[in-house]
């Protein structure tokens with residue numbers, strides 16, 4: 001479970017990213033984080049994987065208390081998480097397979113585990129036949145699938161995605177959401193910040209709306225709720 | 229850390245080195261130059277020390293006894309002087325032995341030698357060996373005060389100047405080495421900085437998926453160490469070839485000159501340069517990582 005208690009984030013320039021947010025996310029949930037640009041979605045997500053710390057309040061993630069982590073625990077925390085970005089952050093000089101394998105190599109996975117696991121994940125995201133391609137040889141949607149495969153390959157409990165479909169056309173975006181839904185069905189908890197109104201409205205998942213850094217709405221089977 | 233990780237880190241280190249090949253070459257060259265200069269001073273000081281010991285083991289001081297002094301008085305003085313502090317060894321020689329050794333030392337000076345052989349004007353005396361060449365002047369004065377002594381001759385000035393010079397050379401060597409070391413450090417730090425920059429995306433992904441700090445740092449630390457060791461190795465190759473050649477040249481041109489033995493010199497330069505290379509590479513990677521790699 002992820003729990004945010006009175007979390008505020010004030011940046012060095014005096015701007016607030018989020019203000020006094022309280023939120024509980026349970027295992028197995030699929031949550032859309034919606035809100036206009038600059039509302040504070042990315043700020044909230046960066047605190048979940050402890051890229052940043054709250055200036056006040058506390059975040060708990062399973063047994064981790066995020067403001068109290070020592071450096072070695074930060075890497076343990078991150079192994080529980082799979083993070084996906086709008087700009088996928090693939091390594092441009094490595095193949096699809098190598099990009100995904102990289103995430104296992106650097107946490108010390110064994111060679112034969114890597115050889116077994118990476119093809120499974122590539123199969124799941126539908127890229128089994130693209131394993132030897134370089135990122136620039138792939139479409140935007142395929143690149144994002146590689147990003148998702150990389151996030152999944154270490155079997156994270158939570159998958160955290162910041163506008164993963166932001167660069168994609170609606171149809172491709174929908175494929176990505178179906179993929180995340182499948183991953184959720186297999187047990188991972190999904191937190192996804194998004195602008196994609198159609199998708200949110202169609203999925204009938206929990207929707208947490210953020211405006212000016214504050215949570216203004218939290219509905220179990222919600223809708224996007226904004227006009228674009 | 230398992231074998232895969234070791235292999236992975238080695239691979240990434242190699243990738244860093246090849247990716248920035250020009251900086252790699254620049255670093256290796258500066259390490260090599262720096263270690264070459266270090267070796268140069270080492271070779272010099274080892275040789276000076278060697279020369280000093282060789283000279284020291286030769287006769288350091290000759291004490292000549294007045295011609296009218298009876299043999300038993302000479303022997304008494306010999307026994308006394310043997311107990312004086314600073315005296316390592318003392319040997320008596322007769323004027324006949326002195327003339328013989330002169331003949332051996334200067335076989336070509338026929339006129340002088342005929343003169344010596346006929347009239348034998350030299351004195352009986354002592355060869356005195358000291359524990360420390362610095363003590364020679366004081367001992368010379370002490371002998372001079374003895375009534376039986378005619379005069380004292382010594383080459384100790386050469387030796388003590390030589391040992392003072394080698395101390396100075398050591399300090400000059402270390403000062404030059406310090407400056408070169410700093411320059412080398414600077415170059416390696418920049419090489420690693422470029423590697424960190426080239427790998428910023430990898431580093432970001434590694435952090436994101438939960439690689440440990442040291443897993444991220446190791447390839448860069450290894451890179452620094454490899455640059456240091458390889459540079460030192462290059463310097464050692466040049467120095468060992470060079471010194472080998474020098475010994476050959478010296479035996480041809482200056483056969484009486486005592487060169488320090490090859491093995492002794494190489495043992496010293498290898499130790500110093502390899503440790504020097506490791507230290508400069510290691511320190512450089514620590515500096516570079518503290519400044520440029522935010523994990």
Ligand SMILES: Nc1ncnc2c1ncn2[C@@H]1O[C@H](COP(=O)(O)OP(=O)(O)O)[C@@H](O)[C@H]1O
Nearest residue numbers: 011013015016017036037038039040041042043
């Ligand atoms: N690194 C930062 N430094 C300063 N202000 C920031 C930083 N990141 C975000 N902000 C500010 O925090 C607010 C929320 O931004 P963000 O979390 O990026 O919103 P969203 O992802 O919903 O578009 C904005 O006012 C933005 O200017």
Ligand SMILES: [Mg+2]
Nearest residue numbers: 041042043162
């Ligand atoms: Mg954002």
